[in-house]
Amino acid sequence: MGGQMDESRKKATICLVIPCFNEAKRLQTKAFEDAIVKQNLHFLFVNDGSSDHTLEVLQAFASQYPNQVRIVDSTPNLGKGNAVRKGMLDSLLWKPFDYTGYWDADLSAPLSEVKIIVEPMLAAGYQFAFGSRLLRIGGNIKRNGFRHYVSRISATFAAETLGLPVYDTQCGAKIFSHQIVEGLFKMPFISSWLFDVELFFRAKQLWNKAEFYKHTIEIPITKWTEVGGSRLRFNNLIKVPLELFKIRNFYKNTW
Numbered sequence: 070m071g072g073q074m075d076e077s078r079k080k081a082t083i084c085l086v087i088p089c090f091n092e093a094k095r096l097q098t099k100a101f102e103d104a105i106v107k108q109n110l111h112f113l114f115v116n117d118g119s120s121d122h123t124l125e126v127l128q129a130f131a132s133q134y135p136n137q138v139r140i141v142d143s144t145p146n147l148g149k150g151n152a153v154r155k156g157m158l159d160s161l162l163w164k165p166f167d168y169t170g171y172w173d174a175d176l177s178a179p180l181s182e183v184k185i186i187v188e189p190m191l192a193a194g195y196q197f198a199f200g201s202r203l204l205r206i207g208g209n210i211k212r213n214g215f216r217h218y219v220s221r222i223s224a225t226f227a228a229e230t231l232g233l234p235v236y237d238t239q240c241g242a243k244i245f246s247h248q249i250v251e252g253l254f255k256m257p258f259i260s261s262w263l264f265d266v267e268l269f270f271r272a273k274q275l276w277n278k279a280e281f282y283k284h285t286i287e288i289p290i291t292k293w294t295e296v297g298g299s300r301l302r303f304n305n306l307i308k309v310p311l312e313l314f315k316i317r318n319f320y321k322n323t324w
């Protein structure tokens with residue numbers, strides 16, 4: 070039994086979409102390289118209208134691992150949600166992956182966490198598994214105080230809006246089984262920076278309540294280190310309630 074599972078784990082192919090906006094200085098190519106070699110991960114980097122040398126950095130890296138690295142170059146800058154969507158859809162044209170997900174370029178969640186998220190997908194057939202930055206004793210979650218509180222407040226409102234007991238909608242570590250990628254990402258998002266919330270609504274459209282809970286799992290990650298140089302603007306935060314209201318109105322016909 071254990072042997073069988075090891076076998077399927079070895080065979081499962083995983084692609085991570087990495088949205089990149091001016092990441093030339095932050096991109097830890099060594100960590101990506103390790104994951105390519107040791108975990109057999111594939112990476113699809115979406116350069117989203119960067120004005121620095123992100124594209125050159127990515128091209129140099131891709132030329133070393135052409136089978137496992139792909140670049141989608143997109144201009145002008147359209148925001149994280151659009152970039153993730155583009156990459157997720159493009160992954161379907163690249164190779165028949167078993168799982169495709171997206172992951173923050175700064176590797177706040179290290180790539181060693183991928184296996185923690187994929188594990189229940191392999192073992193129990195979950196189709197949507199996502200990381201959660203649960204601050205807890207025994208965990209290794211390091212966040213700056215202010216950002217932690219702001220994020221807790223936003224996440225609580227998001228969960229309320231969704232009507233789901235989700236702890237952290239916004240963690241940049243989410244993985245989907247191949248068969249739901251198109252259904253979840255086909256339509257453009259109405260919100261560029263709360264698109265994660267839309268994904269949960271879309272999962273509610275895809276599945277009834279029983280199916281949703283059968284297919285979805287939130288997994289506290291074991292390590293998160295806040296990396297400086299955030300690309301997300303904090304003045305957006307006062308707009309969170311308004312944005313959530315807009316999203317809820319748009320997806321109002323879900324259970």
Ligand SMILES: Nc1nc2c(ncn2[C@@H]2O[C@H](COP(=O)(O)OP(=O)(O)O)[C@@H](O)[C@H]2O)c(=O)[nH]1
Nearest residue numbers: 088089090117148149152173174175299300301
């Ligand atoms: N494509 C794209 N990605 C973005 C944009 N803003 C942020 N990101 C990406 O979103 C991820 C998280 O961004 P980060 O700056 O670390 O924000 P944090 O959530 O505050 O840590 C990274 O992969 C960024 O490159 C954007 O405008 N376009």
Ligand SMILES: [Mg+2]
Nearest residue numbers: 173175177296
């Ligand atoms: Mg970050």
